[in-house]
Amino acid sequence: xxxxxxxxxxxxxxxxxxxxxxxxxxxxxxxxxxxxxxxxxxxxxxxxxxxxxxxxxxxxxxxxxxxxxxxxxxxxxxxxxxxxxxxxxxxxxxxxxxxxxxxxx
Amino acid sequence: xxxxxxxxxxxxxxxxxxxxxxxxxxxxxxxxxxxxxxxxxxxxxxxxxxxxxxxxxxxxxxxxxxxxxxxxxxxxxxxxxxxxxxxxxxxxxxxxxxxxxxxxxxxxxxxxxxxxxxxxxxxxxxxxxxxxxxxxxxxxxxxxxxxxxxxxxxxxxxxxxxxxxxxxxxxxxxxxxxxxxxxxxxxxxxxxxxxxxxxxxxxxxxxxxxxxxxxx
Numbered sequence: 585x586x587x588x589x590x591x592x593x594x595x596x597x598x599x600x601x602x603x604x605x606x607x608x609x610x611x612x613x614x615x616x617x618x619x620x621x622x623x624x625x626x627x628x629x630x631x632x633x634x635x636x637x638x639x640x641x642x643x644x645x646x647x648x649x650x651x652x653x654x655x656x657x658x659x660x661x662x663x664x665x666x667x668x669x670x671x672x673x674x675x676x677x678x679x680x681x682x683x684x685x686x687x688x689x
Numbered sequence: 690x691x692x693x694x695x696x697x698x699x700x701x702x703x704x705x706x707x708x709x710x711x712x713x714x715x716x717x718x719x720x721x722x723x724x725x726x727x728x729x730x731x732x733x734x735x736x737x738x739x740x741x742x743x744x745x746x747x748x749x750x751x752x753x754x755x756x757x758x759x760x761x762x763x764x765x766x767x768x769x770x771x772x773x774x775x776x777x778x779x780x781x782x783x784x785x786x787x788x789x790x791x792x793x794x795x796x797x798x799x800x801x802x803x804x805x806x807x808x809x810x811x812x813x814x815x816x817x818x819x820x821x822x823x824x825x826x827x828x829x830x831x832x833x834x835x836x837x838x839x840x841x842x843x844x845x846x847x848x849x850x851x852x853x854x855x856x857x858x859x860x861x862x863x864x865x866x867x868x869x870x871x872x873x874x875x876x877x878x879x880x881x882x883x884x885x886x887x888x889x890x891x892x893x894x895x896x897x898x899x900x901x902x903x904x905x
Contacts (some may be wrong), residue, residue, distance in 0.1 A: 588692070588761060588765075588842060589761075589790050590757050590760060590761050590787070591757075592786035592820070593757050593784060593788055593820065594754075594757050594784065594787075596787065596819050596820040596821075597784060597786075597787045597816055597819055597820065599819070600783055600812075600815055600819055601753065601779075601780040601783040601784060604778055604779050604782070604783055605777070605778075605779055605780070606753060606779065606780045606781075607729055607751040607752075607753070607775060607779050607780070607781055608751060608752050608753070608754075624800075624804065625800050625803045625804065625846040625849075626846065626849075627800075627849075633854050666877045679701070681767045
């Protein structure tokens with residue numbers, strides 16, 4: 585313990601501080617800080633996992649319905665099925681769907 | 690030594706949690722500790738006054754012109770003064786950095802946390818240049834989730850930005866969240882071990898005077 589001399593702190597840092605906003609109620613709206621752009625961190629890369637084949641059989645009528653509903657949703661059948669499974673809790677990521685969507689005409 | 694400032698311009702990064710851990714743990718070990726709460730949300734002040742079971746002196750001060758004299762006066766009677774700042778770079782933050790022997794910059798696993806940690810470290814560098822002395826500073830990983838892709842990525846980004854990082858990690862643990870209600874700083878289990886390692890590392894960085902006085 586013991587007194588620490590911090591007298592020079594205020595003097596040394598006043599110029600730097602004046603560029604910052606204050607929290608004092610009466611002055612709180614006064615100075616606007618300059619926006620200094622900071623470097624952006626790189627976006628996180630998704631783990632690359634190999635895609636595997638998965639097939640299922642269904643009645644022909646169901647297959648037709650699937651094709652129709654996917655078409656109405658402007659999606660491929662695969663994306664449509666993955667999207668439905670996502671709603672059931674499967675951890676489908678956006679990038680699992682994004683490259684499968686049909687291009688708009 | 691003995692003035693520790695906790696700063697980052699990102700809100701919700703874990704500043705007040707870190708302040709609670711340092712203050713509570715050192716108070717428990719018998720050191721006289723004090724806090725300056727320079728955050729307009731006064732979360733630390735509320736915790737000390739309403740929940741904390743530890744002997745901690747706390748002053749809520751938003752007026753940047755009064756931060757330095759207040760820290761000076763508290764440091765006369767206490768071994769450790771912890772300054773908790775607002776989640777924004779304010780005038781009070783600058784003066785709190787200027788008073789510090791050690792600045793801790795908490796960072797969680799998000800892009801915004803890294804961006805604000807970089808900005809805060811740059812602010813510390815500017816303050817050091819203007820004061821013609823180096824203010825020691827370290828990034829602290831808070832809300833850490835070990836063995837995850839995101840944690841590895843964040844550590845990589847911090848290394849890429851050349852930010853000095855503490856070895857101690859503070860995981861996303863229920864005990865740290867419970868502390869905000871119970872007022873009790875964890876001393877057992879993984880949270881207790883992490884807290885002890887964190888304090889040891891701060892002592893090794895010179896942030897705690899009379900570290901040898903600490904009870905184990």
